[in-house]
Amino acid sequence: MLVRNIIYLPVPPKEEVFFKDLFKEKDWDVIQLQDSFEALQTIKKQSEGSWVVVMPESAQPLKAIQLKNYLADLNLDVKIIEVLETETEKEVHHEIIQISKPLGEEEKKIIIEEVNAPPEKSTEENLYSLNYLRDLSSDNEDFIDKMLSTFITSVGEKIDEMCHLLQHKTEENYKRIKEIAHSIKPSFEMLENHKGKNLCHSILHQLPDDQIFIATQSLEEEYTKIVRLLKKNHSNLAEV
Known part of the structure; x- marks a missing residue:
């Protein structure tokens, strides 16, 4: 049976009641920790089972997406549930x-x-997708190859500069590193690589x-x- 481990970081008293009531109902192993770095260290030491981290958006020192990226670098697929102050603060991650x-009940569900x-299995296919390029070019292989070649050379040069x-x-x-990150972000979006x-x-x-x-090392x-x-997957790119 898969062990379901919940790491729970401090939230305001009102929300704490919500989570404590929820955890009482379920047969989950719940660990309350003080910060997101402690959560990272705990999962690294004991990676077996299915891990879920519940954390407020104000968590320190690592925010939700930072914690997720560090865990991904360790090949650990951990679900992160981030509690936001308002609906309008949501970003697409x-x-x-x-x-x-x-x-309330919807969030509990x-x-x-x-x-x-x-837990989802990490596969090579998650690294990139050509769906956007195929839609953009109506499956024009020459266009797709050109864009992939440009990604390899241009993004590589800019990461070397970083x-x-x-x-x-x-x-x-x-300041320059941030400018470069801004300029290459669309290239990762083009390949639907969410981590990049x-x-x-x-x-x-x-x-x-x-x-x-x-973060630059991870990138x-x-x-x-x-x-x-x-x-x-594309032999014509071997010499790029």
């Missing part, structure tokens, strides 16, 4: 389940369904400067995985 206050659902800039951590260099897109978004809008180095690793699979 395919990797994050977002619920908003006030919490979402949590139960997500916790009880079997890594070079991080060798000298100055305010001006961090979200890393670019985090570098640009969410991360303090001292966390940009790790470089994701780019490398995409390119490796593109060249494997």
